[in-house]
Amino acid sequence: MNYRIRLEDVARAADVSVGTASKALNGNGRMTAETRERVQRTAREMGFRPNAVARALIQQRSFTIGLLTGDSYGRFSMPLMSGISEALVHMGISVFMCGIEDDPELAKVHLDAMLEKQVDGIICTGKRIDRQLPLSTEGIPIPVVYAFAAAPEGSVVLVANDEQGATEATEWLLGLGRRNIVHVTGPESFHSARMRAEAYRMALGHNGQVMHGQWSEAWGHEAVARLWAEGTRPDGIFCGNDQIARGVVDALRERGADVPGDVSVVGFDNWEIVAAATRPPLTTIDMNLRELGREAGRLVMAMASGEPVEPGVRALPCSLVVRSSCGGHRAAAPEAA
Amino acid sequence: MNYRIRLEDVARAADVSVGTASKALNGNGRMTAETRERVQRTAREMGFRPNAVARALIQQRSFTIGLLTGDSYGRFSMPLMSGISEALVHMGISVFMCGIEDDPELAKVHLDAMLEKQVDGIICTGKRIDRQLPLSTEGIPIPVVYAFAAAPEGSVVLVANDEQGATEATEWLLGLGRRNIVHVTGPESFHSARMRAEAYRMALGHNGQVMHGQWSEAWGHEAVARLWAEGTRPDGIFCGNDQIARGVVDALRERGADVPGDVSVVGFDNWEIVAAATRPPLTTIDMNLRELGREAGRLVMAMASGEPVEPGVRALPCSLVVRSSCGGHRAAAPEAA
DNA sequence: GTGAAAGCGCTAACAA
């Protein structure tokens, strides 16, 4: 009932010209309400589906954007893409998604394909915010937004606010009365690790103790082992991600330390599969990647519509998600900024 | 250097007609090698990018497909989409991806958008193979393939071979000399859980012991607790997914049972974040979702090209991934079917 | 071997 029905068919059936039919369906032009309704009804009855390709050709807009991602695991790219899609679907925009697997050749192939398909804009995303994708977006004639990825000078980029997130985490522990707080995190080579550590120190008001290692559960175990070996007994541990936090919580339990009774632990990422499965479930920082995606979608379309958008890095707020690894309740500490 | 350059511009610069330029660039028609090369060189130098929208309009093919997913977490849809994309990118095909969040309205909006954009085919995917998406693909004038999702009668559908995977897992345990093997899995309401349990029984040659519960670590703990309470001491446990397996392994360790010394444990899913972080890392079944995606991509394009494709369910093989939770080495047991 | 011209399905400017 909807195959190969052209506007011309609808027009003929409704006894108007294609021009009028077009206007009737798009709400443009002037005509009697009767005519407009008749055309719309006819179109509906015939199962008419406008050909967006023809429309794109003439309007020079495809109502399509491209999402290039360096995160093929989906940890970051899935929530981002959900947000983007959510923000744009009601404008009739669809999202091309492609993973580039750290391969410059592949990245170029995908990018060219999208450019040829006349996407209205491109969003690039990675799995860490201090590494550029293997991809040059220089000289690209359409808007580009970077979300959760490093970008060339002068780009529009969106990231989660690591400092603010880490500050919230640390202050949450302080608010709970914890005073001997250690920070166990990933490699110092990661910008995020450095930012979070810095914010932790600032919130503490002194140097605290920062332990850099891997972003893994194993490092969480190892870190606790080192702490115990050197006789340190923290009452709060802020971890650089949820995997480390899970390792820490398990290691603590194995040593008979009660979480959250003796030690409060905060994670970072709110990676459901890890945070919710930890015993007790992790209180952690959510980077609100979905909202980041929404904002990226809005921005790229604003740019595509010619609205002026300032280049620069926009850091969106993280929020604390309270589960059970700290004790305390949401209301007992300051809200997200 | 590549903005708004049309074929006409290239043609003029190369001193040929647009028709000739088109043929030169697409390798069609007849002309002197010199002319062809000159046009190609000119196009390259000018940074010409053919407008795929115009091409799609005339060829009635957009070189685009749609991926509708009910799995917004990405556990299944990411590998699937990587596979699809991988199989099709070299045909110049891009993939629209959209999550439908169990929302029929949203699903329809996305589906209509793709249809209007003249996608050449659609792939639908979910997060379990016995639940249909909230979506009717009836009367759709383009090929539809279901991958890892339930589908209406007469559809082309691709799933992982649960029986074969479960058989491999069980036989691996048997091959290791385990004789007292228990199966701890998810709710009986899941088709996959029933299929895997059935295959487990077949491989065992008797009824064994099947414990249905949740797909969670907590259930893994609980199941071991029950086993211990009733005095059962298995030497092998085949788990319905990796999360259960992780719970089982942790619970076993807490009771002083050595894995894999006393008990061998096999998981299902090969979900890296869970399987690799378990101590010891899990030997598990991989559903090869990426390959499933590749096949889905090939199939949908074959259908779009008019090749006859038999409707029905195609079950693709799973494979055993050996880590440390069983002892034994890859060579000691039969290969994947 | 190369060019001219028609047309894919639609929108928008201009006539009537």
Place this chain on the structure above:
DNA sequence: TTGTTAGCGCTTTCAC
């Protein structure tokens, strides 16, 4: 208020 017409950028007969 409605219809006519000229394209959007490309491919593809069909002449020459």
